[in-house]
Amino acid sequence: MANRSARAANGWLRAVATQLLIVAIALGVAEIVLRVIDLRYLRTYRVGADRVYNYDAELGWFPVPNSDVTFTGIRTIKVRHNSLGLRDIEHDTAPKPTIAFVGDSFVWGYDAEQNERFTELLRARMPEHRIVNAGVTAYGTDQEYLTLRRLWDRIKPNVVVLMVCVDNDRKDNTVNTRNDGPYKPYYVMSQSGGEFKGMPVPWSRHLYFADNWLARNSWVVRVAVSAYVLLVNPPITVPDPTERLIGLMRQFVEAREAKFLVGLQLREPQLEAFLTAQKIPYTSFDGAEHERGDGDHWTPNGHQLVAERLFKLFSETGIETPPPPH
Numbered sequence: 035m036a037n038r039s040a041r042a043a044n045g046w047l048r049a050v051a052t053q054l055l056i057v058a059i060a061l062g063v064a065e066i067v068l069r070v071i072d073l074r075y076l077r078t079y080r081v082g083a084d085r086v087y088n089y090d091a092e093l094g095w096f097p098v099p100n101s102d103v104t105f106t107g108i109r110t111i112k113v114r115h116n117s118l119g120l121r122d123i124e125h126d127t128a129p130k131p132t133i134a135f136v137g138d139s140f141v142w143g144y145d146a147e148q149n150e151r152f153t154e155l156l157r158a159r160m161p162e163h164r165i166v167n168a169g170v171t172a173y174g175t176d177q178e179y180l181t182l183r184r185l186w187d188r189i190k191p192n193v194v195v196l197m198v199c200v201d202n203d204r205k206d207n208t209v210n211t212r213n214d215g216p217y218k219p220y221y222v223m224s225q226s227g228g229e230f231k232g233m234p235v236p237w238s239r240h241l242y243f244a245d246n247w248l249a250r251n252s253w254v255v256r257v258a259v260s261a262y263v264l265l266v267n268p269p270i271t272v273p274d275p276t277e278r279l280i281g282l283m284r285q286f287v288e289a290r291e292a293k294f295l296v297g298l299q300l301r302e303p304q305l306e307a308f309l310t311a312q313k314i315p316y317t318s319f320d321g322a323e324h325e326r327g328d329g330d331h332w333t334p335n336g337h338q339l340v341a342e343r344l345f346k347l348f349s350e351t352g353i354e355t356p357p358p359p360h
Contacts, residue, residue: 061254069253075214076256078243086113086171089241091234092184093177094218097121097170108325109145118188121148122167125189132164133353134189136178137197138206140299140332141169145325150334155341160348166191172213174206175279176221176230182283186290193293193353195344196283200300201330203276210270215240217267221275228278236267277308284314295351297344317347 086105090096099119104110116124121142135141135153143151153167166189168181175198182194206212210220210231216238219230239260248255280296287294296309296316309316322336332340347353 076253076260078240078250086115089216089235089237092219093170093173093180094212094216094235095170095172096181107145107328107331111143111145111147114148118185120166120168120185122153125164125166128164130162130164131193132166132189132191133160133193133195133348134166134168134182134185134191135195135197136182137169137297138173138178138199138203139169139171139329140199141167141197142171143167143169143337144171144329144331146332146334146337150337152332152337152341152344155338156344159341159345169197172206172216174212174218175203175276175283176207176219179279179283179286180219180230183286191287191292193295194283194287195295195297196280197297198280198299198302198305200298200302200305204274207276207279208272208274210267211238214269220270220272221279222272223275223278228275232270237263239263276305280308280314281312284312293351293353295347297340297347315347315351317343319343 086097086101086103087095088098097115097119099115099117102112102114105113113121115121133156141151141153148154151167153165157163157165168185168189170177170181173181175196178196206218207221209218211217217232217236219232219235221228222231239256242259242263243249243256246255246259249259284294294314296314298305298316298318301318301320306316306318319332319336319340322339323333324330324336325333
């Protein structure tokens, strides 16, 4: 009887060991296959991005204050953020009128050195004004509005220019993730107005990849983490609130006795009709030279055209008085 029990126990142990061995081999093969296939979805952030941005519970991500790194898109550029986390100079407190630009990577200066951007060109041309660049890569209008609210008491602008990326802002404003990557807040409209949701912003799979040793070193674990993140925080799509968000920003700015203007990456009839109806001054940057690929961002020549169009808008709206004719 004892021998029979021992044989049964040994048989059970062998069966368990065999199953564990099969599982280990299967996981090992899956790990190898995943590494060879190199699925973009399971990669960590683009090299260098983790040194440029931190997780932000309100905004999703925000630049690392006082960071000084190189970043490669189509071009390799130097990136330095000031103490506010803005890719900008460290501003003094001298009393002068302040113009703040909010927007995404077109304002931040993706594929452009800092001195090549339209904000620097305007700063040289308008020395009596303080020009603040508050652009953050990949932001939607919802995040730009929240950023402006956060920074307002620190920069106290007299003029706010919202730079709209016609290529993707509408899409970005309808979702709670950016390019299947980091999560972001989003705005849900209602008959009584609307509200921001998705805050605190959930961790993306990339944050788990960076924070967990197993996920950093095992692609199989990344599959499990990705499945968990999608299950707990599935993608959400809401009706396009772009015009509502622009109206909110305008209301916020004008309530603080500042001027509100808009710059359009490209002409867009629907948005232009809204801006005209609301009597919001705007300009567009059609014809600005841009890179081909990776977001089609403005080249240095493109930034020069943008600066010219903005200076003209400022002259037309009384922000910058044009010099008298010779």
